[in-house]
Amino acid sequence: MLLSNLSYVLASVLFILGIKKLSHPKTARQGNALAALGMFIAIIATLLSNGQIDLKLILIGVLIGSAIGALFAIKVEMTQMPQMVAIFNGFGGAASALVASAEFLKNGDMSTFTVSTIIISVFVGTLTLTGSFIAFGKLQGFISGQPIVFPGQQLINAILALTLLVVAFLLVQSPGEINYFYYLVAFSAIIGITLTIPIGGADMPVVVSLLNSYSGVAAAATGFVLMNNGLIISGALVGASGLILTNIMCKGMNRSLANVIFGAVGLKTEATENTSGKQIAIKSYSTEEAAMIFDAAEKVIIVPGYGLAVAQAQHAVREVAEFLESKNRKVLYAIHPVAGRMPGHMNVLLAEANIPYEQLKDLDEINSEFEDCDVALVLGANDVVNPAARHDTSSPIYGMPILDVDKSRTVIINKRTMNTGFAGIQNELFGFDNSIMVFGDAKDMLQQLLKDLKDL
Amino acid sequence: MDINILTVFILAIFVGVEIITKVPPTLHTPLMSGSNAISGIAIVGAIISTEINGGVGTYLGLLAVILATINVIGGFMVTDRMLKMFKRN
Numbered sequence: 001m002l003l004s005n006l007s008y009v010l011a012s013v014l015f016i017l018g019i020k021k022l023s024h025p026k027t028a029r030q031g032n033a034l035a036a037l038g039m040f041i042a043i044i045a046t047l048l049s050n051g052q053i054d055l056k057l058i059l060i061g062v063l064i065g066s067a068i069g070a071l072f073a074i075k076v077e078m079t080q081m082p083q084m085v086a087i088f089n090g091f092g093g094a095a096s097a098l099v100a101s102a103e104f105l106k107n108g109d110m111s112t113f114t115v116s117t118i119i120i121s122v123f124v125g126t127l128t129l130t131g132s133f134i135a136f137g138k139l140q141g142f143i144s145g146q147p148i149v150f151p152g153q154q155l156i157n158a159i160l161a162l163t164l165l166v167v168a169f170l171l172v173q174s175p176g177e178i179n180y181f182y183y184l185v186a187f188s189a190i191i192g193i194t195l196t197i198p199i200g201g202a203d204m205p206v207v208v209s210l211l212n213s214y215s216g217v218a219a220a221a222t223g224f225v226l227m228n229n230g231l232i233i234s235g236a237l238v239g240a241s242g243l244i245l246t247n248i249m250c251k252g253m254n255r256s257l258a259n260v261i262f263g264a265v266g267l268k269t270e271a272t273e274n275t276s277g278k279q280i281a282i283k284s285y286s287t288e289e290a291a292m293i294f295d296a297a298e299k300v301i302i303v304p305g306y307g308l309a310v311a312q313a314q315h316a317v318r319e320v321a322e323f324l325e326s327k328n329r330k331v332l333y334a335i336h337p338v339a340g341r342m343p344g345h346m347n348v349l350l351a352e353a354n355i356p357y358e359q360l361k362d363l364d365e366i367n368s369e370f371e372d373c374d375v376a377l378v379l380g381a382n383d384v385v386n387p388a389a390r391h392d393t394s395s396p397i398y399g400m401p402i403l404d405v406d407k408s409r410t411v412i413i414n415k416r417t418m419n420t421g422f423a424g425i426q427n428e429l430f431g432f433d434n435s436i437m438v439f440g441d442a443k444d445m446l447q448q449l450l451k452d453l454k455d456l
Numbered sequence: 457m458d459i460n461i462l463t464v465f466i467l468a469i470f471v472g473v474e475i476i477t478k479v480p481p482t483l484h485t486p487l488m489s490g491s492n493a494i495s496g497i498a499i500v501g502a503i504i505s506t507e508i509n510g511g512v513g514t515y516l517g518l519l520a521v522i523l524a525t526i527n528v529i530g531g532f533m534v535t536d537r538m539l540k541m542f543k544r545n
Contacts, residue, residue, distance in 0.1 A: 008500075015494055016471060022487055023478040025542040032490055032539055036532040039497065043528075046500045054506045054514060061502075061518045065525025072526070073533035081538075085488045088531060091523040092495035098520035099498055102505035102513035212488055215495045220465060226501050227461060233468040234497035240472030241491045245484060337481065344484030351482075351541040358544060362481050 007045030008230030014038025015234060019241075025357050042230055078352045079309045082342040083139045086208050090132030092215035096222040096235075097125025097185075103225050104181060114225060115175045119168045121221035122181075123188045128214040130192030135207050138196075139341055145201030153198060154262065160191050195261065202306075202383065204341045206249045206260045213242025245343045252337030252363075254389075254399040280431035282418075287445060290412055290438050291452035297374035297410075299330045301366065303403055304346045305339050307380015307415065308442050314353040316446035317379065321355070323453055333359055334366040334376075334403050336384035367404050376408035379442050380415065386427045395425060411435045414445050486538045493531025499524035 014034050021031025047058070076084045100121035104110075110118075137143035164187045171180040199207050220235025222228075250257055294300065302317060321331045333355065339346045347360055361369070370376060378385055381403075388395040389402045405411050406429055413435060429435055438445055479487050502524050505517030 011497075012468075016475060018490070019472075019475045019479070019487075022483055022490065023475075023480065025480075025483060025539070026544075028483055028486060028542065029536060029539040032486070032532060032535045035490060035494060039493070039499075039528055039532070042497065042500055043503070046503050050504055052507045053503055054508050057506050057514070057518050058503055058521055061506075061521030062525050065522040066529045068522075069526040069528065069530030070533060072530040073537060076534060078538070081485055081489070081534075084530075084534065085485070085492060088489070088492035088527050089495075092492060092498065092527050095496070095498040095502060095520045095524040095527065098516045098523070099501035099505050102516040102520070105516070106505075106507070106511065106513040209488070212491060216491065219495050219498050222498060222501050224461065224465075226504065227458065228501060228504075229461065229464055230500050231497055232461060232465045234494050236465055236468035237472040237476075238491040238495045240469050241476045241487060244473065244476050245488065248481075248484075335481070342485060343488065344481060344486070347482040348485045348538055348541070351538070351543070354541075354543060356544050357482050357542050360482055 001049060004045045004049040005229065007041050008228070008233070011038035011042035011230055012233040014041070015237060019237065077312075078314075078349050079312060080140075081348060082204065082208055082340070082345060083136050085342060086132050086135040086139060086211065089208070089211040089215045090129045090136070092238075093125040093128025093132065093211075093218045095125075096215070096218035097122045097129065100125065100222050100225050101181075101185075104175075110175055112172055115172050117221055117224040119171060119184060121218055121225055122184055123164070123168070124214050124221060125218035126185055126188035127192035127195070128211055128218055130189045131196040131207075131214075132211050134193055134196035135204060135211060138201060139204060143197075147200040148197040153194070157191075157194055160187060160194060163187055164191065199261065201341075202338070203253075203260050205338050205343055205345075206246055206253075206257070208342045209242050209245035209249055210257075211242070213239050213246060216240070216242055249338055249343060252401065253397070254401065280426060280428065282430050282437050283435070284437045284439060285412075287438060287448040288452045290436065291449055291456060293410055293412065293436070294324065294375060294449070294453060295456050297324075297329060299332075299369075299373050300324055300375045300377060301332045301334050301369060301373045301405070301408065303334045303336075303376060303378045303381050303385060303405055304350065305336075305379060305381025305384065306341060309340055309345065309349055309380075311380065311442035311444075313379065313442035313446055314349045314355075316443045316450070317350070318353040318355050320446050320450050320453070323450060331359065332361055332366065332369060334369075334405075335360055335362055336381070336403055337363060339381060339384055363401055363403065370404045370407040373408040374410065376405040376411045378405060378411060378413040379446075382415070382427055383425070385429055386425070387429055388425070388427070397425065405429070406432055406434070409434065412438055414438050414440065414442055416441060482542070486535050489531055489538065490535045492527050493535060496524045496527030496531060499528060
């Protein structure tokens with residue numbers, strides 16, 4: 001036991017050093033390798049110091065898991081990273097819940113403390129699993145990205161939560177009653193689903209971060225079940241990480257966590273109410289006309305949004321940017337905290353296209369740059385550039401920090417159609433005097449734009 | 457309950473908050489996939505649960521080993537794949 005406990009200390013130190021090195025892209029890769037080394041040490045030490053375990057069974061499990069994990073890691077497209085993280089959150093939660101369940105089924109005699117920690121681990125782990133699968137389904141398009149709501153939803157949630165508390169109480173009272181345990185699993189699974197279905201597509205960054213945090217909480221709870229420091233420390237780190245990201249995402253939308261989870265923002269009904277009043281007159285340009293504007297620009301800021309990911313246009317963006325840079329134009333990228341479907345989604349996409357990370361600027365760094373910017377090119381982003389957030393108190397996005405693209409000399413907005421963003425509201429920016437719309441798929445539009453730029 | 461273990465948990469949260477707030481937004485996606493991998497630490501518990509003659513628990517342990525390994529291997533590999541792409545000028 002001493003060997004494995006020492007190894008967990010070492011592993012924890014390596015995890016912490018690994019995350020510390022994530023503070024800069026230069027050292028980040030080394031940090032990831034350190035964390036992986038920590039994990040390797042913890043696994044080997046656990047195998048060596050437990051005589052009672054079934055080595056053959058473990059080997060089979062590790063081989064199957066490695067094959068599936070490696071396949072995911074190699075095959076996944078950068079645009080699909082939110083889905084992958086979502087499903088991995090689910091696996092992490094499930095693994096922790098399973099370990100706690102195994103402990104419950106094996107031991108007849110348990111202290112109230114152990115039973116309580118098992119209940120927490122099974123509850124959080126199971127709800128992470130089902131919640132993550134719903135999130136995965138929404139991100140992948142298996143389930144509608146629209147919030148799914150029905151009358152009495154909050155009431156049903158409240159009843160479910162109450163029932164769960166009763167079941168948990170009964171289980172603590174009589175841990176021998178196996179049926180209570182099954183009820184616990186069932187209700188946790190249902191709560192995971194009912195909490196996730198009413199959340200809309202654009203709010204997914206919050207949900208994915210939150211589920212990330214839950215998977216850490218489940219691991220820490222399992223650590224308390226097993227009295228294992230390795231699980232407790234790692235779980236605490238992951239739980240803290242997910243919570244910090246959740247908080248950043250909520251701030252990026254100026255909404256409370258409760259509002260994201262229970263607010264069901266993005267409902268169609270809201271959209272019709274808001275758009276019925278005024279029609280916006282827009283100017284639609286061809287890429288050829290847009291190219292002429294670019295030709296006269298000294299400074300260009302590109303604002304990527306989820307539409308860029310959908311169109312897989314990250315390489316096309318780089319080609320246009322490189323052409324402009326070859327003509328000595330300055331090109332920067334403005335990344336809103338909630339652009340895309342998970343924290344840092346746009347940064348990874350643009351990094352994949354070999355765009356240097358120094359050119360990617362976050363909200364605070366970039367907003368002052370729009371004042372002397374000639375062209376702001378908005379690619380598949382909508383709510384994060386909607387000036388209504390600044391002044392329209394009736395807007396669902398009022399108060400949300402936005403990218404001040406409207407302060408640029410010209411704003412060129414690429415969208416597929418005039419459809420509203422995920423918040424379901426029309427964007428007044430499109431009707432501004434300095435705004436120009438170029439319709440079409442982001443990738444096709446950029447490729448055509450590049451051709452037109454070269455022809456000038 | 458052992459108070460030491462609670463101490464460890466609470467101090468670990470503080471350390472976590474301290475170091476994670478220093479991760480820049482540009483690396484938030486690798487941070488998430490990396491923490492996916494770290495939450496695969498459940499594999500340690502899973503290994504312990506595959507006790508010989510542990511009955512049903514052993515098979516739950518096996519399933520936990522598979523899921524946790526997916527997280528560990530997939531998480532670290534995809535994080536490395538992403539971090540490789542972050543380049544300077």
